[in-house]
Amino acid sequence: MTKQQSVWVSRPLFPEVLASLAQYVDVRVETKEAKRTQAQLRAKLADVDGAIVGLSDRVDASVVAGNRRLRAIANLGVGYNNLDLAALTAAGILATNTPDVLTQTVADYAWALLLAAARRVNSAERWLRAGRWRGGMRFDDWLGLDVHGKTLGILGMGRIGQAVARRASGFDMSVIYHNRSRLPEAAEREYRAVWVDKAELLQQADHLVLVLPYTAQSHHAIGAAELAQMKRSAVLVNIARGGIVDDVALAAALREGRLAAAGLDVFEGEPAVNPALRELENAVLSPHIASASADTRRAMAQLAADNLLAALGHGPRAGHPPSLLNPQVVGRHAGET
Ligand code: DGY
Numbered sequence: 001m002t003k004q005q006s007v008w009v010s011r012p013l014f015p016e017v018l019a020s021l022a023q024y025v026d027v028r029v030e031t032k033e034a035k036r037t038q039a040q041l042r043a044k045l046a047d048v049d050g051a052i053v054g055l056s057d058r059v060d061a062s063v064v065a066g067n068r069r070l071r072a073i074a075n076l077g078v079g080y081n082n083l084d085l086a087a088l089t090a091a092g093i094l095a096t097n098t099p100d101v102l103t104q105t106v107a108d109y110a111w112a113l114l115l116a117a118a119r120r121v122n123s124a125e126r127w128l129r130a131g132r133w134r135g136g137m138r139f140d141d142w143l144g145l146d147v148h149g150k151t152l153g154i155l156g157m158g159r160i161g162q163a164v165a166r167r168a169s170g171f172d173m174s175v176i177y178h179n180r181s182r183l184p185e186a187a188e189r190e191y192r193a194v195w196v197d198k199a200e201l202l203q204q205a206d207h208l209v210l211v212l213p214y215t216a217q218s219h220h221a222i223g224a225a226e227l228a229q230m231k232r233s234a235v236l237v238n239i240a241r242g243g244i245v246d247d248v249a250l251a252a253a254l255r256e257g258r259l260a261a262a263g264l265d266v267f268e269g270e271p272a273v274n275p276a277l278r279e280l281e282n283a284v285l286s287p288h289i290a291s292a293s294a295d296t297r298r299a300m301a302q303l304a305a306d307n308l309l310a311a312l313g314h315g316p317r318a319g320h321p322p323s324l325l326n327p328q329v330v331g332r333h334a335g336e337t
Helices: 015-022 038-045 085-090 103-118 121-129 159-171 185-191 198-204 224-229 247-255 294-311 328-333
Strands: 006-009 026-029 050-053 072-075 094-096 151-155 174-178 193-195 207-210 235-238 261-264 283-285
Touching: 006 015, 015 026, 015 294, 050 294, 072 294, 085 094, 085 328, 094 294, 103 121, 103 159, 103 207, 103 235, 103 261, 103 283, 151 159, 151 198, 159 174, 159 185, 174 198, 185 193, 198 224, 224 247, 247 261
Parallel strands: 006 026, 006 050, 050 072, 072 094, 151 174, 151 207, 174 193, 207 235, 235 261, 261 283
Antiparallel strands: none
C-alpha cells in the first residue's frame, strides 16, 4: 500500500525502529552516517514530511527555507544545538529530542571517564599491550589520583548532572555544583550537593564534570582563564558538547602539567580531534559514545521514531509528540489535520 507521507532517516537505525515507522509512512534510510552540507540536507528534506536527524546534521534556516512540506524534525539526542529551533518554529516545523531515556547511561559514562583518567587506565593498558610489562615495575610506577573522598564539581545540574551527583555518594565524595538556577533544597539534600559560584567551583573541585548544554553563552565556558583556576591535580571530564571547552587551551594545560588529566567524549569540530589532544597520555578520549549502551541507543531511536510519528499524526500519541521542543507550533497546524 502506498503511504501518503514520507520520512528521511539520516543514518542506519535499528530494524525494529524502522519497522515501527514503516507501519505508517514511507521510510528512506541512509546506509551510512555522513556529514552533509547545508545544500545536501536541503535536498534530502525537500520532498519529505519529516526526518530523523543526528548531531552531525545542522538543520538551520537555510536548510528549511521555502520547504512547504516538511512538518517535523526528530533529533536523535537530548542536546539539540544542531537544530536552529527559532528557524524551525518560524517555519512551523515541529522539533523533538530524546531526553530522559539516556540520563543514567550518560551519567555512568561520566564516571567511566573520570575513573579511567584519574587512574590512568587507558595509558596503562596501552603500555601493557605494547609488551612493556616485563618485570622490574616499581612500586611507585603508575601512580594515579584518588576519586573517592574527594570533592566532585559539576557544571550544569540538569537531569544528567543530578544523576552524576547521585553516584558520588557511593564514592564518599562531597559535591559542589554551579548552574544558572539552584536545585530545590530537597534535591540538594538528596545529592548532598552545594551550589557555588563558577569561580569557587573551578577552585574547589578536585575533579570537574561538564554537563551543560552548548549555547552561544557556554561556548568556551572552560578556556585558558578557567583552566588556570583549577587545581593542578584535577581531572576534567566533558560529556556535554565540544565547543564548551577550548581544546587548544586544554591541550596546553594537560601538556604543561597545569591540569592532571582529562576524560573527553566530545570535541570541537568532531569527528576531527585536535592532534595535540591525541598525543597526550593524560587524556582519555572517546568518540561521543556516552549514550551508547545497546538498551539506551535503542530507546533513543524508538523515542525519536515515536516523536516523529506523533508529530505527523500517527500512533497512540498522534498530535502530541512525547518530547516536543516547540509546542507553540502545534496550534498552528490544529486546523489542518
Ligand atoms: C545527546 O543526546 O545529546 C548525546 O550527546 C548524543 O548526541
